[in-house]
Amino acid sequence: MARATVGRPWNHPGAYAPLLLEKEGKATWLDVSKKVVMMADDEIMTLQELATYLKMAEKTLYGYAQKGTIPGIKIGAAWRFRKTDIDAWLEERRRLTESSRGGGKRGKVTP
Secondary structure, eight states: EEEEEEOOOOOOTTOOEEHHHHETTTEEEOOOOOOOOOOTOOOEEEHHHHHHTTOOOHHHHHHHHHHHOOOEETTTEEEEEHHHHHHHHHHHHHHHHHHHHHTTTOOOOOO
16 A cells, blocks of 8 residues: 655745655655545545646537536536446547547558
8 A cells, every 4th residue: 555745844935835645664755746636436426626637628528518528417507427437438538439449559651
């Protein structure tokens, strides 16, 4: 099991402290200059959180949700997304991408 330890805080306000990750006897300092969002598998995400998770524009994801392209639930005027559903959708998209490329194996290209 991995164990994370926050290192000595930086000298200026608002800075993130370095993070030491220890796993199986090995220690690694992680770059935490950006906020890292850790989510449980059953977590419900907002559109903004989903956009961050997928590194996509909110507007694009909103359109996908409206069309039913991406799995989501509309509650009132707001969309919500279950992480497990999104991960399954991503896996399905990956499989479709591989099969459209011929099983992920590319033929030899001749000039």
